[in-house]
Amino acid sequence: MSKPEPRAVIELVGVHKSFGEQPVLRGVDLVVREGSTCVLLGVSGSGKTVLMKHVDGLLTPDQGQVRVEGEDLSRLDAVGLARVRRKLGILFQGGALFDSLSVEDNVAFPLRERLGLPEREVRSRVRRVLAWVGLEESASLLPAALSGGMLKRAAFARAIVMEPRILLYDDPTAGLDPLKTQSVVEVILTGKQQLNASSLVITPDVATAFQVGDSLALLHEGRIVEHSAPSVFRESQHPAVRAFLHDWLTRRARHAGHPDSAAPAPH
Numbered sequence: 001m002s003k004p005e006p007r008a009v010i011e012l013v014g015v016h017k018s019f020g021e022q023p024v025l026r027g028v029d030l031v032v033r034e035g036s037t038c039v040l041l042g043v044s045g046s047g048k049t050v051l052m053k054h055v056d057g058l059l060t061p062d063q064g065q066v067r068v069e070g071e072d073l074s075r076l077d078a079v080g081l082a083r084v085r086r087k088l089g090i091l092f093q094g095g096a097l098f099d100s101l102s103v104e105d106n107v108a109f110p111l112r113e114r115l116g117l118p119e120r121e122v123r124s125r126v127r128r129v130l131a132w133v134g135l136e137e138s139a140s141l142l143p144a145a146l147s148g149g150m151l152k153r154a155a156f157a158r159a160i161v162m163e164p165r166i167l168l169y170d171d172p173t174a175g176l177d178p179l180k181t182q183s184v185v186e187v188i189l190t191g192k193q194q195l196n197a198s199s200l201v202i203t204p205d206v207a208t209a210f211q212v213g214d215s216l217a218l219l220h221e222g223r224i225v226e227h228s229a230p231s232v233f234r235e236s237q238h239p240a241v242r243a244f245l246h247d248w249l250t251r252r253a254r255h256a257g258h259p260d261s262a263a264p265a266p267h
């Protein structure tokens with residue numbers, strides 16, 4: 001007998017969304033299973049962020065359903081939605097920290113604000129999370145003293161300190177050089193291992209996608225046209241997948257040939 005599939009944690013069923021006359025999502029079906037990391041790919045403007053905003057209830061579908069751990073978000077009142085959102089750790093582009101608080105106090109903020117835990121426990125949880133992201137030594141620094149990669153890791157630490165079961169990442173490596181990108185990749189992998197979280201990741205960087213994804217999904221013309229394990233995705237014969245991967249490889253090769261570029265050579 002084959003093993004049953006892990007349960008669906010995020011489910012979009014026939015989701016449509018338009019802004020005025022512009023249809024962005026035209027019947028999205030997508031399932032992210034417990035403990036897995038799904039990377040959502042698609043060209044700029046294809047609607048990846050719009051899709052993700054449906055998962056945390058910031059946007060509501062014109063048609064179709066969004067379920068988080070089996071709960072249909074459209075049936076929840078404000079209290080129910082807040083309860084579901086507490087299961088989510090969200091890392092959007094430029095995940096802002098409070099400038100006037102140290103790294104440690106930034107990470108402690110949601111614990112103090114929402115849980116009112118004893119200070120000893122706050123400190124021990126913050127220390128543990130900072131160790132996961134390799135920032136123990138920087139706990140007392142202000143955000144202004146951190147590099148771009150460190151800022152991302154601090155924002156990530158704050159997103160995971162509540163130990164969410166579901167992590168949403170919108171372009172976590174935006175604007176980072178290859179070395180810092182790698183440190184964020186490691187942080188994403190750490191989050192998965194330490195929290196056994198289920199994750200949905202948006203990245204335009206296909207190399208990152210293949211490193212962190214248990215599955216890759218391509219959003220094309222408002223629908224998910226392929227969603228499969230990386231090895232299957234790579235060989236997909238869907239014309240949109242072929243075009244997407246070809247375009248990325250071409251851009252990467254062009255970058256690698258440029259003398260000023262720090263991008264790694266294609267393999």
Ligand SMILES: Nc1ncnc2c1ncn2[C@@H]1O[C@H](COP(=O)(O)OP(=O)(O)OP(=O)(O)O)[C@@H](O)[C@H]1O
Pocket residue numbers: 019024042043044045046047048049050051204
């Ligand atoms: N609140 C909104 N009102 C009107 N149009 C919107 C709104 N949010 C998104 N859009 C439009 O929806 C389309 C998809 O945007 P989205 O940000 O989801 O793309 P994306 O795939 O995440 O792009 P990128 O990779 O460049 O971040 C764009 O044309 C955008 O202008």
